[in-house]
Amino acid sequence: MKKTADKTARVARRAVSGGLRLAPYLFLTPFVVLFLVFMIVPIFIALFKSFYSVQRSGLGFGGANESVFVGFDNYVQAFSNSEFVGSFGRVLLFAVIQVPVMLAFALLLALLFDSAVVRFKRFFQLSVFLPYAVPSVVAALLWGFLYQPKVSPIIDILNSLGINAQFLTPDTVMWSMINVVIWSVTGVNMIIIFSSLQAVPRDIYEAARIDGAGEVRTALQIKIPMISGAVLLTTLFSIIGTFQLFNEPTVLRSITSNISGAYSPNMAIYQATTLGGNANLGSAMAIILGIATFALSIIVSALTNGKKKGGR
Template sequence: MSAATASTASRTRPRRRLRGGGGGGERTAPYVFLAPFVLLFIGFLVVPIGLAIWNSLHTVRRSGLGFGSASETVFTGLSNYTEALTDAEFLAGLGRVLLYGVVQVPVMLALALTLALLFDSAAVRFKRFLQLSVFLPYAVPAVVAALLWGFLYQPQVSPVVDVLRSLGADPDFLAPGTVLWSIANVTVWSVTGVNMIIIFSALQTVPRDIYEAARIDGAGEFRTALRIKIPMVAPAIILTALFSVIGTLQLFNEPMVMRSVTSNVSSEYTPNMMIFSTTTQGGNINLGSAMAILLGLVTFALSVAVSVASNRRGGKR
């Protein structure tokens, strides 16, 4: 065999993978990158949930008259859940946030969808400025937003109340029957912008050729939005609805701030406020954990119900 033939054969011969090379590193690299997320997920979600479940199944019993009294943690099963489910204040707060969500979530989604459709159309000028104006309230912390609106709700200092009174109206935004909707107004003002951005981003992914075909067929802006745009962004609408349902049941900051403005918001006004009051002021971590688990189950059930209903509706189309 000549030297040229041997050189050609050596170049065409497949190279063998060296033992002890980078194969092990390639297999372990995904786990290395996933490890921080897994550790944080376990440490900040799995462990707290497990601890809450353990606490909810136990009760701290104390003995003595307060001088050197002893305490022990005993297993009591579902007694904390029974106490929570028979607590009138907890059930009233849960019903209050459900009523709040039935009104607030559709109103907020309708506003977000309408604004997204307007910004996607050619009828609106200065779109960037208007989009920033609508989104800007989301950048305001919830506590600051509640303080701002609390100032606007107080009859003694509110310019809004003064203007309405000059027109012949006498509003009371902090009355027992209206304070819930005043809180809902704060939430709508705060989160409509971010939901609008989500829906508007979904609208930007719709091929423009579909709109051109609709215009050729004689469809106007309203019909195009109703028959094409809204069905195409249905997944984004469902996503915002899920986030809104979860946020509704976690209502805490706005009513907590409103407590400093009006006495019509109690410390048990929402489930989260009652959990906070029970665990911190009442010192009953076990009962508070049971309430938290129940609230989490209700949130999970409503989220699944929204997902199932949306999937069924999407399957019928």
């Protein structure tokens, strides 16, 4: 009986041990499945379709449609599209302006909330984060109302002060979109940086104060270097988000003619696929956009890591 009980206990322990080893994989399975279905599979489908083109017969009167392998013809057509190529220049300029300004605001706010200077921290953190909870389309509609001369209270106030404010001219429309994006995403990046600051041991700050370092010196020489990983993460996310710019220019385009239908790469892809009916060309454009975004992220990451090594 004792041997049987010991054998049963060993079997039970093995079962429990095996279940514990399998538990992480069971929890990861839904994410892996969703990631494969909604991320990896569409990439391969787009890559496959980018090498094909649909040839129509019968002059559009009931003829058959046939997919024909065309190699890199769609890519050549995409690169010869001046609007599509020009859209990369616009979003690159957009990123050069928007990303540093937004990260500067997010970093400054995170440092203020982590210091002892600001009171009612929870209230102000929630206030800064709330714009992120507003969908980008709604945010663009809201700011679009504030940008229109005939209905905007902001323009009325500025005009009463003698300032001729025009937010949707060819020279200012990009700055108006940058303002919308900064307003929308600063809060979430602030939360990421602030969470990283909270993970820094408080003993380091106490040692800095004992050595006579003030809040500014502590922030510049201790806090910012120790959260460089979070800053890099938010930078990469911001670059990827900028290259995916779509909602803001699409919404604002309904109230101004100074935004073209191919203002951003995503808008050019939408124009080629949905409006132009050429899903194969749109697939090639999407692959080019993905490669460009990935390459730029790698370059930024490499430059950042190079600066870190050089500073050591």
